[in-house]
Amino acid sequence: MPHTLRSFLENIDNRILNIHDEVDPINQVGYLCSESRHPLMFHNLEGFENWRLTDILIKDRKGQAAALGLEKDNEVCPFLAKQMANGAGKSKMVEDGPVKEVKLIGDDADLRKLPIPIHSHGDAGRYLGSGVTITRDPETGIRNESILRVQLTDDPHKAPFWMAARHNYQHYLKYVEMNEPMPMAFAIGLHPVYEIMSNWSGIHKDFDELEYAAGVLGEEIEMVKCETIDLEVPAHAEIIIEGTVHPTERMMEGPFGEFTNFGFGAEGPAPVFTCSAITHRKDPIFRHMQATWFTDHQPLITLPMEATYYNRLRDTQGNTNVLDVFVPPWASQFLMIVQVEAKWDGQVNDMLMAALSGPNLHVKTVIAVDEDVDIYNAEDVLWAVSTRVDPAQHVNIQTDCRLHPLDAVIPEVGDEYTVMRIGGKMGIDATKPPTWRAEARKKFQRVDPMGKGDDAIAKLLEMVRQPV
Secondary structure, eight states: OOOOHHHHHHHTGGGOEEEOSOBOTTTTHHHHHHHOSSOEEEOOBTTOTTOEEEEOSSSSHHHHHHHHTOSOGGGHHHHHHHHHHTOOOEEEEOSOOGGGSEEEEGGGOOGGGSOOOOOSTTOSSOEEOOOEEEEEOTTTOOEEEEEOEEEOOSSTTEEEEEOOSSHHHHHHHHHHHHTOOEEEEEEESOOHHHHHHTTOOSOOSSOOHHHHHHHHHTSEEEEEEOSSSSOEEETTOSEEEEEEEEEEEEEEEOOOOOTTSOSOSSOEEEEEEEEEEEEEOSSOEEEOOOOSSSSTHHHHHHHHHHHHHHHHHHTGGGOOEEEEEEOOGGGTTOEEEEEEEOOSTTHHHHHHHHHHTSSOSOOOEEEEEOTTSOTTOHHHHHHHHHHHOOHHHHEEEEEEEEEOTTOTTSOBSSSSOSSOEEEEEEEEEOOOSOTTSHHHHHHTOOOOOTTTTOGGGHHHHHHHTSOO
16 A cells, blocks of 8 residues: 555554644634644634645654654654665556546636645735645656745735745756746645655755655655646645746745744745646645644754765764764754764764755754763753853854855845855864763763662652653
């Protein structure tokens, strides 16, 4: 059986909070999703009969572990890194699929018929933030996937969208040069691993991110032809939106509350998607990804980033003992924490430089800590920074670096672009001395409270650790 959104929901059924009260999906689900610590399923959507809406599926490591078929939360990053190192899987064409059960073509393809919410106060309108965007390079024929923000307008078929200067954007520029419309589709409601890998930012000359995800899952992804454009899309998606992007058409896009939790940073004239068809299942589930506060939006981007950097950083100096990598959602993807056991002097500094010059534009601060620091605990990390860092020795700052276009505190270059910001990056070495200097390292070992390791108090430990 293929991995689908529905198979994943069945797998985590005991964790889902099912809400049967009537909810306005446009104006109310944003806050409910932002506040939830549980996977959500809304069954009664005002104005959208027979639709359901789901969100908060992989916000935490438990959900991510479930998506990858793992039992232990701390295996997520190393496992995904290993699977990604094995390379991409395959896709295969099929004649039909569940996503073709309902077809809305031409005038019937009204984007407003989908339960697309308003994410935040101040947004320019309803925004699709959960569609896996599919384009194809007109020269190589290789597809690319990402997840873009798409603004609904008064026109039922017109939707301006914003994209960073990455692979989809490169495809678009090629169509602009050819003066031809670019075919584009949005796949909504896939197994989370397909969503995760759609946010991977590496080079892929002979495969796309959907095939990369298929490799992680150990399957071939089934694809079907679109109804109105020359493009292939996942057969088991919940919803497909098809259309084209005119090479010169522009509309004002934004503001929009982004993963930074700010409502500004890239608003301006933007390319325009024109919808020509919508297909979906008979009983569709709308997969929502609330952009704010800290929801699925952040880990969908950070998880493939963590795995990519895990492999990259372990290669520093030939073999650096990187134990785990975490890009915390509460830092809006701009901070990376690396747990490492360094053997030699200088090894951590080299690793920090590798992290700051990696394939993603997000990371501007990297903190290295030892194995005795819980990288998922901000208090523990700040303790290490406070007690194991001399700013004069252990902090390196690089200037004139390209940073993420939505990092609003970084100055923009010129007024014509919303994709170029130049600023600084910082590496912080909060580790102990390396292992080869054992005596110096021992001095910075934390003391343990008396009684630690005593099995006789194990039950009492469970009692005192209970939340108040």
